[in-house]
Amino acid sequence: MFAFIVSRILQALPVLLSVALISFAMFAYVGDPVAIMLGQDYTQAQRDALVAELGLDRPFWVQFATFIGNAAQGEFGLSYRLSRPVADLIAERAPATLELAFTAAVLALLVGVPMGVYTGLYRNSWLSRFFLTFSLIGVSLPTFLIGILLILVFAVWLGWLPSFGRGDTVRLGAWTTGFLTVSGLKALVLPAITLGLFQLTLIMRLVRAEMLEVLRADYIKFARARGLPNRAVHFGHALKNTLVPVITIVGLQLGAIIAFAIVTETVFQWPGMGLLFIQSVGAADIPVMSAYLLLISLVFVTINLIVDLLYYAVDPRLRIGRGKGGH
């Protein structure tokens, strides 16, 4: 088990290194950091001094190694736009994005999985047809449009929920949370629905397709022939066998939710990393962009590792050949 984790982490290293390389290349070659930092009036001597101070005169690989070393310590330099350490900016914004992504993912799972099971079991009921039609909307409508429509209905017309921002937050050490206040929770509703709707419909359709497949399996017929109650057959024997593909997709989608919350955060002016990223793109704030890129790749790699571990937990057949110690 431990060897398995270590091997997965070692496999993830090349991925992280390549992303770091791209990120560093962007840092070094998109625009001229020296010109940006010095402003419009400077002498060649000032420029040379800054180049030497920043280490830009050193060979490429040395610079890259320094970049990696700093990145590993969470050191990404100063934001050009806000003149504050990038690491602080991201640490400030991360809780908002993570809470939003978490809520959206939980919503997508808690609603999507039961809907998928239902539509898989009762293919021809009118409710299933309704869910499937509804899921087409979720899959095909763009996120920003869903967000704007939700704002129109629930914030503008009905006035039930706020249309932007995060509401009141509570500070818990380095983390700020919106989960503990009423206004924070109310502010979370619309963005979470907007962000989670696509994932919800995707999960529903995936679970449905997998259920239809699994329900035809011999072991389901045998479970019925043994007289097991429907609940045990459907939610035990059938659903558990659909989990491996569902975990894969949910894992990837969770990464996507965190990475691409950009649109939702923009529509709702949600003070998270996505909004920070889009503002940094607008201002060509390279340090923030490259740090964000690295962070997202780290998120994906971590989620993939967790997904692999979950396979291991769900499917005993994957445990063979890894030594009996795993049991």
Add this chain to the structure above:
Amino acid sequence: MSNAAPLLEVRNLRVEFPTRRGTLVALDDVSFSIAPGEVLGVVGESGAGKSMTGAAIIGLLEPPGRIARGEILLNGKRIDNLRYEQMRRIRGKEIGAIFQDPLTTLNPLYTVGQQLTETMTTHLPINPAEARRRAIEWLELVGIPAAAQRIDSYPHEFSGGMRQRVVIALALCAEPRLIVADEPTTALDVSIQAQVIALLKTLAREKGTAMMLVTHDMGVIAETADRVAVMYAGRIAEIGPVREVVKHANHPYSAGLMASIPPLDRRVERLAQIDGAMPRLSAIPRGCAYNPRCPKVFSRCADERPDLMDAGTTRAACWLYASEVPHG
């Protein structure tokens, strides 16, 4: 043929599959009974309706298949018209089932112990600890070595023959009085087949369990069954005591089927075979379904469909055994 009140009685069973191009009749006018403790073998070519009969009895016909006519009685009570939930309580508890391929009938994500205990706690008034104790007993009974350790193993950790033993334990663990075994040895190695059949036979005899044994292996039938039903194109062609059907089949189809078993005690130049193939369900010929292939066909066979009639030692659906005066 037994005098005891039958455990299972199937009367004029007809199973239909409504399709876009019309209704297919998969089983028609199938009648037989099984006495307590008796083993009825059901043989026939692929597609004759053997497995379909088993599926109808346990109430698990694949939709859109449905029982269109006839009755199925267990201990004199109809079970073909029960609601799903009532029938569920009978499955596993009164009628156990064994399927063909042990590699696919066990859920890969549950240990064999979990599958055994959930079956027992569903049907028997026992707690999980007691169920686990009995699960180990059952695994020992079906010949799994080191059962107390193997109970926590997953199906993929067993060989095919061992898995079929687990399936047999699962079918028997709630002590049903009838087992529907649908080709229980077809997917196994020949060397394992004999062991599994012997096990099934021994357990059925010890527990007094009746069995409907669906197979196309005549050797298995000859060894195991008390009576045999030969099926052809969704109907029973002949039914009678195993010795009579195997040695002196009355229906030309059963005779052909038995003749096609290669004899072991002498060399033969050419294996006997029945010419032609069984008709598709959508194109069952008029009259006797077997008439285009039958060596003894005569005019009546193409016009009228024969019901089972007394053919001396067995009952056969063949006009050769009609009483002198043709009716109708």
